[in-house]
Structure formats: structure tokens, C-alpha cells
């Protein structure tokens with residue numbers, strides 16, 4: 001086993017039956033006693049919780065419970081039957097992650113509630129209180145009078161104590177690819193999670209969920225226009241939200257809490273609320289830097305489908321493999337390698353997961369790539385046709401394994417078929433898990449685009465390397481793009497869920513290479529609004545910094561090879577690691593700026609990424625995290641003095657200086673700018 005436990009301590013220190021009023025309130029403290037959950041039953045016998053941090057109220061009385069099918073109320077008229085408290089402390093080692101080791105330390109209270117009259121059914125609530133937040137979940141144990149569960153509504157509330165500043169995307173049931181809104185809670189209509197907040201006292205919170213298994217995605221709804229957010233699960237076509245049977249458990253509802261914005265990123269709470277690794281031999285799980293046939297199609301001068309401008313041909317793939325080899329990248333993704341793309345907008349679109357197009361020689365290219373120490377990444381674009389994909393999933397994973405390949409990029413562009421299912425409902429949650437388990441069975445790593453949001457399942461299945469589920473770089477090619485503040489917002493929102501395949505690393509920021517490409521299907525076919533022009537909206541140095549800030553064990557360098565080869569700044573993307581032994585957020589404010597230092601996995605090298613929104617900034621940072629007594633060469637990739645994200649994005653400078661743990665660096669960022677630094681030991 002790759003992971004190991006250094007310390008496990010479980011102490012059950014109380015367990016009791018309740019017979020009186022004295023147990024109407026239960027208090028559960030974090031190990032450091034800063035965070036406290038107060039559980040209670042209200043006058044109607046409905047469970048509620050409240051949450052304080054250092055004595056300050058963050059979440060006021062918030063209701064819990066379920067409404068089952070046919071308005072069967074399973075949220076009221078309870079009494080506490082029993083409760084027990086325990087403490088847990090372990091250190092575990094992720095296969096790939098932000099840290100070498102992760103501490104999982106919490107106090108847990110299990111509360112068993114029983115209906116006072118009627119069917120006298122039992123509902124359990126489990127609270128885990130960590131130093132960095134809280135998780136709670138429902139359990140419906142096996143019992144008489146309950147077997148099939150059909151949930152009409154999960155009644156969970158998050159009654160925020162004040163009208164906190166919030167960073168949120170709409171509670172869309174089919175997509176997470178949106179720009180973040182910044183408003184008080186009272187102006188939220190609906191939201192997807194993770195959603196993050198800042199209190200007037202400068203405390204940061206984020207609401208999300210952990211271990212989303214055989215349940216539907218939790219979105220949040222503001223029904224009052226105040227600061228109360230309520231769980232709104234994505235439904236099945238018949239309106240029921242979740243179907244199951246006893247013993248039944250919900251995902252964990254999570255509330256991360258930190259004194260700093262960066263603390264949200266440094267927290268491992270979501271992973272800690274997932275089950276340990278189920279994959280015994282993890283030797284095949286390898287982080288990867290990749291490039292591929294992708295950006296040219298988004299820019300519009302090549303096509304996914306076969307034809308005169310087909311991108312995924314044998315000849316073009318050979319050229320990309322040659323370039324990857326020259327650039328030191330080990331993966332090559334080819335989108336549009338298989339049959340079926342020509343019908344992709346038709347309702348009967350059936351992508352062929354086993355056969356390549358006639359101009360693509362898969363077997364030859366696998367061998368050719370191998371001879372160059374490069375590996376092909378197979379693309380599975382499902383077009384949302386789930387039944388068809390599930391039929392071919394196993395044979396295709398088997399084929400990939402037989403070809404000696406180890407990774408798949410999945411895509412779910414377009415509407416789901418069956419068409420009455422939402423992309424984030426229980427039906428699709430089941431599908432994405434089936435795919436992940438099948439990939440694990442065949443030793444295949446996954447990078448999923450248009451995924452179900454991540455909830456820490458990668459702890460259990462560490463072959464789940466990365467995912468999109470964000471408004472990523474592709475939007476820069478064919479829309480108005482993402483504003484400079486977007487990339488300094490997603491580290492504190494989307495990235496709290498897990499790794500982000502954002503596809504940063506565009507060097508030709510103003511798309512100059514398009515000038516000598518005659519064909520552009522986006523203009524000629526008008527399938528999208530006419531391309532508004534280059535919309536990358538960062539400086540070149542910020543593109544480099546994104547490779548440090550946005551954690552992704554599979555990290556793409558997406559630009560055309562001609563824009564990388566011979567470019568001095570590409571050295572940073574060659575040197576930078578993609579998985580880490582340590583992560584420190586040196587300074588941060590949500591939506592404004594961030595500086596992260598990360599230490600490479602099993603490596604003495606450190607990398608710093610610093611980025612700003614549309615405002616220029618300067619920082620002083622202290623390198624005290626470096627090893628004492630060691631001298632390092634810092635290579636600094638910075639914005640030119642005259643750089644600007646819009647008017648002069650490609651102005652940059654490279655400097656080299658010697659540094660140690662006593663060094664202080666001045667970092668200057670222009671509007672929409674960034675800085676990337678590699679810090680590599682100098683051999684003594």
C-alpha cells in the first residue's frame with residue numbers, strides 16, 4: 001500500500017442514553033476548542049445546529065431533516081434516543097496531493113433521533129468537528145417501517161449569522177462553467193458549491209460537500225432574500241431528489257473555516273471526510289505534464305471531425321509527439337481521434353470508442369510516441385450519450401490497457417441523453433462513479449471535463465487525477481473570456497473541491513499565430529457568436545504562475561508547439577512540479593491576489609506562483625520556509641515594467657539570483673499580472 005498510518009488514536013469518551021431535558025443541547029468542540037457546534041431539538045422536535053468560532057456566531061440555528069416521498073415528514077417530532085462522542089487522530093499519506101502527509105483530527109458526535117409517535121423511525125446525525133471546519137451527515141439505519149428511501153427534500157439549512165460577502169456561481173443543475181459573482185448572501189438566488197464567504201470580522205468560510213456517493217449534487221437556494229441558504233438537491237425526472245434503501249447515508253455537508261483566505265486552500269477537510277484509498281497497487285498512478293491536439297480546434301483553424309482540416313491525423317499527431325518530446329512533456333492528448341464526431345450535433349450521435357478515424361493510425365502512434373518517451377492520452381467524448389458510453393466503457397478501457405496506455409480524458413459536452421436527466425443528478429453521480437471504478441479496475445487515470453463536482457473521492461480512488469468543472473481556458477478562445485479576477489477567485493472556490501484542469505499556459509496571448517491560418521470554422525460556420533478575438537486576459541507571467549497556483553496532477557501546456565519551442569519562459573513549465581510535498585499560501589485575498597509556495601514531491605525544489613486581478617500590486621515575501629543552510633538558485637519570471645494584461649501581455653523578464661531561507665523577495669505585479677519563481681538547490 002502506498003499510503004500508511006503513522007498514528008491512529010480513537011478514544012470513545014462518552015456514550016449515553018438520554019432520558020431528560022439535559023440532553024436537549026449537545027456541544028461538540030474542535031480539538032483546539034476554537035470551533036463549536038451546538039446541536040439541539042427545537043419546540044417541534046426538529047433537529048437544529050448552530051456554529052461558533054472563538055465564541056463568535058457564524059451560523060445561527062439551522063434546521064436539519066428530510067421530507068420523504070408523499071410529503072412524509074421525517075424532520076420533526078424527534079427525541080434524542082442516544083448519543084456518543086469520540087475523538088480521532090491519524091496522519092495519512094496521499095498518493096498525489098498538495099502535501100506529503102495529511103493529519104485527520106476531529107471530535108465526532110453521533111446522535112440517534114427517534115420519532116416520538118407514529119412509526120417511531122430512527123434518524124442519525126453525525127458531526128465531525130475539526131480545527132479547520134465541520135462536516136455532518138445523515139444516516140438512516142436499517143429498521144422496521146423503513147426500507148426504500150425516496151427523498152423529496154433534504155431540509156438542511158445554512159443560516160449565515162450575517163449578510164456575509166460571498167463568491168458564488170449560480171445553482172445550475174448542468175454546468176459549473178460560470179464566472180463568479182461577488183455579492184452579499186442576500187443577493188444570491190441559487191448557488192453551486194463550493195461557495196465561499198468573508199465575515200465583517202475577516203473570517204473566511206466555505207460550504208461544500210464531501211464524499212458525494214449515490215446521492216444528488218447539493219445546490220443552495222436563497223428562498224428568503226436574507227442570509228439563509230437552503231439545500232436544494234438536483235432532482236430525478238419525477239421530482240424525487242434521491243432514491244436509496246436502508247442502511248442509507250448522505251454525503252457530508254461541509255463548512256470550512258479559516259482566519260485567512262489562504263487557510264481555505266491549505267485545509268484538507270474535504271479529503272479527510274472521504275474513505276481511505278481502495279487501490280492497493282498505486283505504482284501506475286503517475287502525475288503527468290501533457291500537451292495535445294486541442295487548442296487549435298478551439299481557436300477554430302482545425303476540426304475535431306474528419307475532413308480537410310481534421311486535427312487528429314497521424315501526421316499532425318506525430319508532429320505534436322515530436323514537439324512534446326522536445327519540450328520534455330510526457331503526455332499527448334488527441335481529441336477527435338475516433339469515429340463519430342461528424343454527427344456530434346445530431347440526436348443520434350454515437351461516438352465510437354474503439355475505432356479511430358481512417359486518417360489516424362492508433363497502433364502506430366502508440367509505438368511512435370513510446371519511442372519518444374511520450375504516452376498518448378485517449379479522449380472519450382461521450383456527447384452526453386450515457387447508455388451508449390456505458391456499453392462501450394469496459395471494452396474501451398480494456399483496449400487502452402492492452403495498448404499499454406494509462407490515462408483517459410473524459411468529456412460530457414452537450415445535453416445528457418436520456419434527455420430528462422440533469423448532469424448533476426443522482427443518475428449521473430452513479431455514472432461518473434461507475435466510470436471511475438472501471439478506470440481503477442483497468443489501471444487508468446482520469447481527467448474528466450464536464451464532470452460531477454469533486455468532493456474528495458480522489459482519496460478513495462487516487463486514479464481520479466484532475467477535472468474541469470470550471471470556466472476554463474477554452475472560453476478564452478471563443479468567448480469574451482474570463483476576467484483577470486477569475487483566476488484569483490477559483491483557488492478559493494472551485495479548487496477547494498479538488499484539482500483543476502484549467503488548461504493555463506497560453507503564450508501567444510493575442511493569438512498572433514492565427515494570422516497565418518486561412519481557415520477558421522468558428523467564423524465561417526457561425527456556430528458560436530463570432531469570435532470576439534483574443535480573450536486570455538492575463539500577462540504571460542501570470543500564465544506561468546497559474547501552473548503553481550492551480551493544483552492539477554495532470555497539468556496541460558495547451559498552446560501550439562510553435563509558441564513554446566525556443567521560448568525562454570517555457571523553461572518554467574518544464575521545471576515546475578505538478579504534485580507536492582508541501583503547500584504554503586504566503587498571501588491572499590479572494591478575487592484579488594494570491595501567492596503560493598509549493599515544494600515538489602520527493603524533491604528539494606520549491607516553486608512560487610503569485611497573481612493579481614486587474615490591479616497592480618507589490619508584495620514582500622519571506623523565504624523562511626527554505627531549508628536552513630542550503631543555497632538555492634531562484635529563477636524569476638516576472639512581468640516587464642511596461643506589461644499589462646490587455647495592452648502588453650507578453651512583456652516579461654527572467655532574472656536569476658541566489659537565495660536562502662534568510663532571503664526576502666520583492667514581488668511586483670502589473671495589472672492582470674503574475675510572477676513565477678523556481679527555487680532549486682545549488683549543489684555545494
Ligand code: CA
Pocket residue numbers: 177449450468474
Ligand atoms: Ca468544458
